[in-house]
Amino acid sequence: MTANSAFRSRQWFGATGRSGMAHRSWMRSQGFTPEVFDGRPVIGIATTWSELAPCNVHLHRVAESVKRGVWQEGGFPLEFPAMALGETLLRPTAMLYRNLLAMEAEELMRANPLDGVVLLSGCDKTTPGLLMAAASVDLPAVMVTGGPMLNGKYRGTDVGSGTAVWRFEEDLVAGRMTQEECAFAEGCMARSNGHCMTMGTASTMASMAEALGMQLPYSATWPAVDARRYETAQRAGQVAVGLVRQDLRPSAIMTRAAFENAIRVNAAIGGSTNAVIHLLAIAGRLGVPLPLDDFDVLARDVPTLLNLQPSGEYLMEDFCYAGGLPAVMRELAEHGLLNGDAITVTGSGIGANVADAPCWNREVIRAVAEPFQPAGTGTAVLRGNLAPGGAVIKQSASSPHLLKHRGRALVFDSPADYYAVSNDPGLDVDEDTVLVVRYCGPRGYPGMPEVSNVALPRKLLLRGVRDMVRICDGRMSGTAYGTVVLHVAPEAAAGGPLALVRTGDWITLDVPARMLTLEVGDEELAARRAQWQPPAPHASRGWTRLYTEHVLQADEGADLDFLVGASGHEVPRESH
Numbered sequence: 001m002t003a004n005s006a007f008r009s010r011q012w013f014g015a016t017g018r019s020g021m022a023h024r025s026w027m028r029s030q031g032f033t034p035e036v037f038d039g040r041p042v043i044g045i046a047t048t049w050s051e052l053a054p055c056n057v058h059l060h061r062v063a064e065s066v067k068r069g070v071w072q073e074g075g076f077p078l079e080f081p082a083m084a085l086g087e088t089l090l091r092p093t094a095m096l097y098r099n100l101l102a103m104e105a106e107e108l109m110r111a112n113p114l115d116g117v118v119l120l121s122g123c124d125k126t127t128p129g130l131l132m133a134a135a136s137v138d139l140p141a142v143m144v145t146g147g148p149m150l151n152g153k154y155r156g157t158d159v160g161s162g163t164a165v166w167r168f169e170e171d172l173v174a175g176r177m178t179q180e181e182c183a184f185a186e187g188c189m190a191r192s193n194g195h196c197m198t199m200g201t202a203s204t205m206a207s208m209a210e211a212l213g214m215q216l217p218y219s220a221t222w223p224a225v226d227a228r229r230y231e232t233a234q235r236a237g238q239v240a241v242g243l244v245r246q247d248l249r250p251s252a253i254m255t256r257a258a259f260e261n262a263i264r265v266n267a268a269i270g271g272s273t274n275a276v277i278h279l280l281a282i283a284g285r286l287g288v289p290l291p292l293d294d295f296d297v298l299a300r301d302v303p304t305l306l307n308l309q310p311s312g313e314y315l316m317e318d319f320c321y322a323g324g325l326p327a328v329m330r331e332l333a334e335h336g337l338l339n340g341d342a343i344t345v346t347g348s349g350i351g352a353n354v355a356d357a358p359c360w361n362r363e364v365i366r367a368v369a370e371p372f373q374p375a376g377t378g379t380a381v382l383r384g385n386l387a388p389g390g391a392v393i394k395q396s397a398s399s400p401h402l403l404k405h406r407g408r409a410l411v412f413d414s415p416a417d418y419y420a421v422s423n424d425p426g427l428d429v430d431e432d433t434v435l436v437v438r439y440c441g442p443r444g445y446p447g448m449p450e451v452s453n454v455a456l457p458r459k460l461l462l463r464g465v466r467d468m469v470r471i472c473d474g475r476m477s478g479t480a481y482g483t484v485v486l487h488v489a490p491e492a493a494a495g496g497p498l499a500l501v502r503t504g505d506w507i508t509l510d511v512p513a514r515m516l517t518l519e520v521g522d523e524e525l526a527a528r529r530a531q532w533q534p535p536a537p538h539a540s541r542g543w544t545r546l547y548t549e550h551v552l553q554a555d556e557g558a559d560l561d562f563l564v565g566a567s568g569h570e571v572p573r574e575s576h
């Protein structure tokens, strides 16, 4: 690469005078030789590494492999931290900070002398946050997710992180497990680096990044500790340099065709409902039209192929050894369910990438002809007077007998209110009751946490009841299960009809008809609305105030209104 390089970084490192001297001199304090400023592509490596985000804790090492690849291809790698979001620790919810990560990473990419970026993510919100940022800057970018943990092992059986937590808790409450057994099981679930190894949100979003064409084939599934993850990371470093030279940008990769692929792949893998929110937000950054109903319409023809927890039996390690995501996408492609021409970071269409992908275990990755669950059992989008902006339900995680259900509402204004009485033997509830838990949306909680699948009342658990209909304006962990209507929009805190439901009202859920109906007349609803008071603001200052004043509803991806769209990567004016 010559000093005449037109790369963007040249405007920093190729500058003359005091400015150029400052840009180069301080970088040389790290011991770089002057040749790194010769106009070669500068590749930023955005690392969401933190000891407070255990799923991402190894990304610092993954970055070293990426650097090898960048050097190998004649680029100049520079690692930088981006906000790490640890799903299990952050309160009130990591989702409150997804947009902050996206905003921080976007600004860092734009403000620094970078020609391309490698995005290192893992835990749930870090993957969509970095993709949103990359979309808004539109510098050439490739993602490397950190990979799933090894399968959890407890007393000779596989246990899935997340999914097992719900079961252990229910077993504990119902007296099927002791406190000591539970404490031992804790150490058996998360036993290596990596993100949750069920088809939870992290595995789902890693798969979405691969289906969108933003990470290399097989990237989603190599276990975090597998040498091939590090090999893939090195390859991604090489690819990043190539993307800069080809000027292949996220906006050319994450097209409408790519989003259609992602939605269908999400259905095929039995992916998390959180993918709906995150894909809507990423599409919003790119200006790709993606109505909520597309998640239902596009997925209806797609059977679930993966037999993975929480809907199925196996875990991500098994998925990897069975052939990984390319084997799933090949099945879809061969049945006309994949836009094969959608270009990817490899420079080839996704169809070409997966054309020869083998499947080594049809028990884990089923064929379209013999699916794990038939077409039409994926995420459904519901409408009705209770959710005029839409709501979603993961059919594969639901109990079939509850998909058409009519019951009386038992209403709580927060999960805490519900849990305060959920163990009460006198609670007026039975298996036909519809539990409504509200004020859990983007504005309401705030941050739209994964609290919607509240545990069943103790008296029902003791009677052997395992599921009941729950309705909420929050989200549900991708590792969770149950007949739970989620993402109700508009949320209660925004004055949605959910705020007007009263205990004792009849509610009808009809998933085959895609309806969610509150059986209360318009006149009565208008009277209730006249009495309704919006909740007091959560914060008078800081991020939470900014967030709650600007966050969009779930059906628009819960991005901030002023972050929708892109600002590009024009080089800002001089700093000195």
Ligand code: FES
Pocket: 055, 086, 087, 088, 122, 123, 124, 162, 195, 196, 200, 202
């Ligand atoms: Fe990080 Fe599950 S807690 S991926």
